[in-house]
């Protein structure tokens with residue numbers, strides 16, 4: 001063996017450039033400070049993360065107990081017939097007919113997103129998206145070697161989509177995909193049909209894929225409706241919808257979702273990727289079809305509970321001097337502007353230096369939901385997945401914490 005070969009063997013290989021590019025999640029960044037606060041006996045109200053506290057429907061939990069297989073086998077790569085048919089039935093109920101070769105079962109919406117990014121664009125290509133956006137898209141883009149090109153959506157406009165001119169300006173020869181999240185995490189915005197038609201026209205005129213993340217479809221308030229991109233005309237070959245059971249059935253842990261597209265070539269590419277990872281979770285697919293028996297009562301109950309929570313937070317927070325937010329229309333998140341310069345510092349301080357009546361609040365600083373450096377520094381993303389009484393207490397804590405923080409940082413007497 002040559003000397004050179006021996007020398008190289010003793011060196012540690014380095015992490016790939018791609019591996020180094022994948023950002024840490026801003027939602028979990030402050031978790032160690034929350035753990036420390038809890039060790040000190042402080043109750044932490046988690047407004048930072050979208051883990052619903054509502055029970056997974058009993059029909060799904062009971063189905064799990066009925067599983068009697070002696071071997072937990074791989075399922076077909078696109079999902080079992082029963083699971084795929086249950087998703088098709090669900091879409092048919094929305095007036096959206098989908099064939100068996102247009103629905104593919106995935107490990108959560110997350111895998112559907114990763115597959116969609118990988119199937120629609122090549123390394124070096126660009127994704128256009130309005131920021132702030134769901135922060136994990138950055139990780140999926142980094143893994144696929146894609147660049148997120150952000151356009152600014154503004155709180156004053158309710159974070160609705162920027163006008164077409166701004167999309168045209170951001171377009172380059174590398175643009176391949178537009179991503180929308182409807183209803184939106186982190187902003188809580190629901191896009192109107194006209195906005196979607198505008199974006200559809202832009203995609204059609206420039207031959208771009210439209211990846212529409214609709215995992216919060218049911219979470220719409222004040223009688224609003226979320227329009228699926230699958231209903232946009234002239235878009236059959238361009239639309240990929242990302243779906244998930246995580247939020248709809250308060251079942252994040254079963255890790256089941258779906259990718260829906262009428263584009264045969266994209267479906268085939270995704271199917272091949274799915275074959276590489278063998279199958280979506282089998283036990284989850286065994287229990288998921290039971291959700292088909294849930295009627296409008298289930299959805300209405302969940303939606304009215306979240307609407308109540310939204311109202312508690314909206315009314316409470318807008319009464320705090322210096323806090324700005326528009327009434328969120330859907331999902332269970334919103335972006336609020338706070339009277340501080342650096343919400344990351346404020347969020348950390350809440351966990352390390354402040355408590356009221358034995359409790360404090362954990363917030364997600366919004367900067368991590370923007371790509372553009374310096375944006376969102378005075379904003380936080382808030383999730384309302386706690387019970388009403390806890391939300392009232394969280395508002396009380398924030399109302400007391402903001403002036404105390406400003407004083408501690410010398411921003412007021």
Ligand SMILES: Cc1ncc(COP(=O)(O)O)c(C=O)c1O
Pocket residue numbers: 050107108109110111134181185213215243244245246252255256257
């Ligand atoms: C907008 C959005 N898309 C996709 C996901 C992924 O969810 P899952 O992989 O649990 O289906 C989430 C999770 O919070 C989300 O907020």
